[in-house]
Amino acid sequence: MTEAWQRAFSRVPELLAAHVQISVSALFLAMLICLPLAIWAARSPKVAAVALTLASLVQTIPGLALLALFYPLLLGLSALLGGGISAFGFLPALLALTLYALLPILRNAVTGLSAVDPAITEAADGLGMTRGQKLYLVEAPLAAPTIMAGIRTAAVWTIGAATLSTTVGQPSLGDLIFAGLQTQNWTLVLTGCLFSAALAISVDLLLGLIERGIRERRKILAWAGMALIAAGLLIATLPLMIARDNVVIIGAKGFSEQYILARLIGSRLEEAGYKVRYRDGLGSAVVYQALSKGDIDVYVDYSGTLWTNQMERTDSQPKTVMLDMIAQWSSANHGVKMLGALGFENTYAFAVRPEDARQKTLKTLDDLARVSSDFNFGTDVEFLERPEWEMVQNAYPIRFKDARSFSPTFMYPALASGEVDVISAFSSDGRIAANNFVVLEDPKEAVPSYEAIVLLAPKRAGDEKFVAALNPLIGAITVEVMREANYMVDRTDDKKTARQAASWLNGKLRE
Numbered sequence: 001m002t003e004a005w006q007r008a009f010s011r012v013p014e015l016l017a018a019h020v021q022i023s024v025s026a027l028f029l030a031m032l033i034c035l036p037l038a039i040w041a042a043r044s045p046k047v048a049a050v051a052l053t054l055a056s057l058v059q060t061i062p063g064l065a066l067l068a069l070f071y072p073l074l075l076g077l078s079a080l081l082g083g084g085i086s087a088f089g090f091l092p093a094l095l096a097l098t099l100y101a102l103l104p105i106l107r108n109a110v111t112g113l114s115a116v117d118p119a120i121t122e123a124a125d126g127l128g129m130t131r132g133q134k135l136y137l138v139e140a141p142l143a144a145p146t147i148m149a150g151i152r153t154a155a156v157w158t159i160g161a162a163t164l165s166t167t168v169g170q171p172s173l174g175d176l177i178f179a180g181l182q183t184q185n186w187t188l189v190l191t192g193c194l195f196s197a198a199l200a201i202s203v204d205l206l207l208g209l210i211e212r213g214i215r216e217r218r219k220i221l222a223w224a225g226m227a228l229i230a231a232g233l234l235i236a237t238l239p240l241m242i243a244r245d246n247v248v249i250i251g252a253k254g255f256s257e258q259y260i261l262a263r264l265i266g267s268r269l270e271e272a273g274y275k276v277r278y279r280d281g282l283g284s285a286v287v288y289q290a291l292s293k294g295d296i297d298v299y300v301d302y303s304g305t306l307w308t309n310q311m312e313r314t315d316s317q318p319k320t321v322m323l324d325m326i327a328q329w330s331s332a333n334h335g336v337k338m339l340g341a342l343g344f345e346n347t348y349a350f351a352v353r354p355e356d357a358r359q360k361t362l363k364t365l366d367d368l369a370r371v372s373s374d375f376n377f378g379t380d381v382e383f384l385e386r387p388e389w390e391m392v393q394n395a396y397p398i399r400f401k402d403a404r405s406f407s408p409t410f411m412y413p414a415l416a417s418g419e420v421d422v423i424s425a426f427s428s429d430g431r432i433a434a435n436n437f438v439v440l441e442d443p444k445e446a447v448p449s450y451e452a453i454v455l456l457a458p459k460r461a462g463d464e465k466f467v468a469a470l471n472p473l474i475g476a477i478t479v480e481v482m483r484e485a486n487y488m489v490d491r492t493d494d495k496k497t498a499r500q501a502a503s504w505l506n507g508k509l510r511e
Contacts, residue, residue, distance in 0.1 A: 430487025
């Protein structure tokens, strides 16, 4: 087995355990909701119509959107109740996946109970059975195979959709998939996909064994299936039962630089005696709120992101003034400590191919505005909805012919291949220099400064040992060194992992 596969497999036990935990919890909660509701709906066509319509409506919402919707809902609910409800991690994932599992269970249960031959129920009535006896002894056994078929479908759907829970901070096999896609590490992607598929197939087969036992009236098969599922759950979740005292949770957004910096911070904290775990692939709003609530302990953000997203500022200030204002605002409003800036900036930078820059004389965003109606624009998945894009449009009359969103992994190849003509690149990304892309100047300074800054959760702000371990990083990383580290991960040949790039970066800082 190659080193890449060994590294990927080493992350599987803990992520598989978390994946099993969230999937089984959601499936069990969906069954608790659906089965009593199905009994009611089978006896009332109006209830059935309403329940099935609502469950069907949930299925029209993409799984990722459903997860994202629970984040602001839980934040609002927590604020309304005075706190105590986490909008990060397990709870939003549980609620979203539970809703996603409702339809197949509910539909099959209603169908199965409604399809029981009326002659059989009449015979039960003739024997003097109560409604409860009739349900337990007659209707449920006859409908059980159909109900089990719905549970099997829901189980497979839930296990697959659980990979998306990474985006709200719930560990899952999706951590491997998202990290692999962002860093073009296909070993990680394949590992996450294979284990997720294997888990879904295994659960489906075991539930099928239970279904067969019920259908054929062979109790031994049903009990064997349940015993195997129970044993599998116990084994799979063992990694979560191991005590984790004083574990530091390090957050990271969903691109290479964030993975590298998270591992760099992790290595420094491990040297100081802390145990560390990572929460990768988090959105900008999610990760800051998670830090302020203490769900993660430390992460790297960017001054412009906090300025526009969190503080909702639309003006521009000098770098030092902006950093001071962010530090004061974070501390006063959320108890978050800004440890300091790492020394480099990673701002949005509009990049074009060198031949277009020469032929169309493109040097600034004013020049881009002149030809923008002929250009296709490529951007990361969130830029078009960010305040920075509105600020650029207000400063420059840019109106592109078309705009398309990409994962950062595919945005740079799209520009190189001619799929798009300009991209909202990241200034510290090594792929700009590697492809000889030309970065256009922003003479009106429409895009605010994006200094990389280390933020600490309130509970870590006064931890002198913690702060001392990370203080040497402040002001120590130049943009040239960061670009080189980023390109180690993003390049297509001789790729390095985020941990290897972080180790190299750590070595450079100690020279």
